[in-house]
Amino acid sequence: MSLRIVVCVKYVPDATGDRHFAEDLTVDRDDVDGLLSELDEYAVEQALQIADEADEAEITVLTIGPEDAKDALRKALSMGAHKAIHVEDDDLHGTDALGTSLVLAKAVEHAGYDLVICGMASTDGGMGVLPAILAERLGVPQVTLLSEVSVADGKVTGRRDGDTASEQLEAALPAVVSVTDQSGEARYPSFKGIMAAKKKPVESLDLSDLGIEADEVGLDGAWTKVDDAAERPARTAGTIVKDEGEGGKQLAEFLAGQKFI
Amino acid sequence: MAEVLVYVDHVDGAVRKPTLELLTLARRVGDPIAVHLGPGAEEAAKVLGEHGAVKVLAADAPEFGDYLVVPKVDALQAAYEAVSPAAVLVPSSAEGKEIAARLAVRIGSGIITDAVDLEAGDEGPVATQSVFAASFTTKSRVTKGTPVITVKPNSASPEAAPAAGAVEQLAVSFGEQATGTKVVSRTPRESTGRPELTEAAIVVSGGRGVNGAENFPVIEGLADSLGAAVGASRAAVDAGWYPHSSQVGQTGKSVSPQLYIAAGISGAIQHRAGMQTSKTIVAINKDAEAPIFDLVDYGVVGDLFDVVPQLTEEVKTRKG
Numbered sequence A: 001m002s003l004r005i006v007v008c009v010k011y012v013p014d015a016t017g018d019r020h021f022a023e024d025l026t027v028d029r030d031d032v033d034g035l036l037s038e039l040d041e042y043a044v045e046q047a048l049q050i051a052d053e054a055d056e057a058e059i060t061v062l063t064i065g066p067e068d069a070k071d072a073l074r075k076a077l078s079m080g081a082h083k084a085i086h087v088e089d090d091d092l093h094g095t096d097a098l099g100t101s102l103v104l105a106k107a108v109e110h111a112g113y114d115l116v117i118c119g120m121a122s123t124d125g126g127m128g129v130l131p132a133i134l135a136e137r138l139g140v141p142q143v144t145l146l147s148e149v150s151v152a153d154g155k156v157t158g159r160r161d162g163d164t165a166s167e168q169l170e171a172a173l174p175a176v177v178s179v180t181d182q183s184g185e186a187r188y189p190s191f192k193g194i195m196a197a198k199k200k201p202v203e204s205l206d207l208s209d210l211g212i213e214a215d216e217v218g219l220d221g222a223w224t225k226v227d228d229a230a231e232r233p234a235r236t237a238g239t240i241v242k243d244e245g246e247g248g249k250q251l252a253e254f255l256a257g258q259k260f261i
Numbered sequence B: 001m002a003e004v005l006v007y008v009d010h011v012d013g014a015v016r017k018p019t020l021e022l023l024t025l026a027r028r029v030g031d032p033i034a035v036h037l038g039p040g041a042e043e044a045a046k047v048l049g050e051h052g053a054v055k056v057l058a059a060d061a062p063e064f065g066d067y068l069v070v071p072k073v074d075a076l077q078a079a080y081e082a083v084s085p086a087a088v089l090v091p092s093s094a095e096g097k098e099i100a101a102r103l104a105v106r107i108g109s110g111i112i113t114d115a116v117d118l119e120a121g122d123e124g125p126v127a128t129q130s131v132f133a134a135s136f137t138t139k140s141r142v143t144k145g146t147p148v149i150t151v152k153p154n155s156a157s158p159e160a161a162p163a164a165g166a167v168e169q170l171a172v173s174f175g176e177q178a179t180g181t182k183v184v185s186r187t188p189r190e191s192t193g194r195p196e197l198t199e200a201a202i203v204v205s206g207g208r209g210v211n212g213a214e215n216f217p218v219i220e221g222l223a224d225s226l227g228a229a230v231g232a233s234r235a236a237v238d239a240g241w242y243p244h245s246s247q248v249g250q251t252g253k254s255v256s257p258q259l260y261i262a263a264g265i266s267g268a269i270q271h272r273a274g275m276q277t278s279k280t281i282v283a284i285n286k287d288a289e290a291p292i293f294d295l296v297d298y299g300v301v302g303d304l305f306d307v308v309p310q311l312t313e314e315v316k317t318r319k320g
Ligand SMILES: Cc1cc2nc3c(=O)[nH]c(=O)nc-3n(C[C@H](O)[C@H](O)[C@H](O)COP(=O)(O)OP(=O)(O)OC[C@H]3O[C@@H](n4cnc5c(N)ncnc54)[C@H](O)[C@@H]3O)c2cc1C
Pocket: A038, A039, A123, A181, B206, B207, B208, B209, B210, B232, B233, B234, B235, B236, B247, B248, B249, B250, B251, B252, B253, B263, B264, B265, B266, B267, B268, B269, B270, B271, B274, B284, B285, B286, B287, B290, B302, B303, B304, B305
């Protein structure tokens, strides 16, 4: 039987761009160039490797996001994923983690899955909680923050490097996995891959397709509210000296002045 | 006064510092009730009581160690149902965030992660967050259900506030999902004898400029002279010069010490994401154009192999 893998990928504002908030205090996704979250490339990569090891596998990449989020899907398809699902709906604007997870869970169920693979965190919101919430909603094991992962005999195993210990984990499929940027460099799409991606199917879904009411998501449906967003004042220009042989001593003088020594 | 649940992060009863900070913040919102899972509750209760815990709800079961995350969610949920708190606060470790998030879904509450400050507000606790690589500061609230908020280390100084802190047993029944993900083996991280990276008052980090694992003792020497933790950039970690557990940045640890010293680090946005909220920032880099200098309170343009050893000697001399 074919192993059905769904990879959740997010389209995010470029971190090296001038990221900011829109007037309604949501992340401004219009003014800044977007791309496939780099941390989700690792998820696509692991999906491709797991698929290679399996007798037969099909990889679906899934995103919730605006029209432009198709770029993220295309990138993942050009890396080698087989098909894509794009959930797009004006009512999704301003959806928070709980809402996003609700939509993702419905879309994953719609796709059908044995394994869901996520990135460790999105590079914009960066909560790093979606995979755990998704597992909770789907009622399947969470095997998250893996720096090493493999699938065999209906089981997923992997290594989770935690704060105080490194753990070897194991769970039966179906399961939700997330992988870290230690899991292995993501491949670059080949020219052939880029051409092939253009012909791969992208299914578009809106909230009604997934049986979700508009008031369950979006800014008004959110479980949290941002009341204020202020640009952090630029750090006041510090003192910069050139080392002419006494740089270490000068630095010590500064640290002593600040009472660190 | 309302009660606030505080999830205790500990190693066999040794309470980690972020939990004590959390107790201090919790007292702004209500009376803290600590939730201690796993062994060592009696020992932990002393410290928790000293820092304001009016009560310690404790549960111990093999499931907490043998399975990932979910048993702890079951227990925190049991505490939530027993107490009906005004808020649930959890330290922002990777595991803490996952526990908090799953609890939030179960109890139909919103969740805020990685708060750096917390105040009482008319409509519930207000959390301050630092976003977009710390270039923005936001204030947010949970608007549905009981606020579940995770708070980053070093967001407050732990204050003593003696309270009863008596241990009460918490009855937990594990759900079907609890045993879904088995922890087959666990290798504790070896202690370096240095302060914990996220908790340290001073962090000294090395980057690609350190140019080899064999040179990292230069960084460690400075760190030890200052009683600091050692950090590394991703470039240094990817090169295999220093363990990933020491990586500072977006995909490593986020630190907010009193003093951050970056040596041989350029200051890429992903690195800044993990250190920009440090109180005082110092950099040593031979490239005067390195973006790290935009952040610094004091910068030395020079070769780290000259500057760092000289600084270390000077610190030692001054400290006597
Ligand atoms: C999704 C994603 C996540 C990432 N997460 C992180 C993260 O968590 N943490 C992180 O750090 N990076 C992260 N990065 C990588 C980041 O973009 C940079 O590549 C990295 O921080 C560079 O490390 P560096 O400053 O040590 O190396 P470089 O950028 O190569 O800088 C080395 C610096 O050392 C200086 N130097 C060299 N020799 C000497 C000398 N003898 N004396 C003094 N100075 C010297 C050079 O002038 C230079 O400025 C991430 C990237 C991506 C895409």
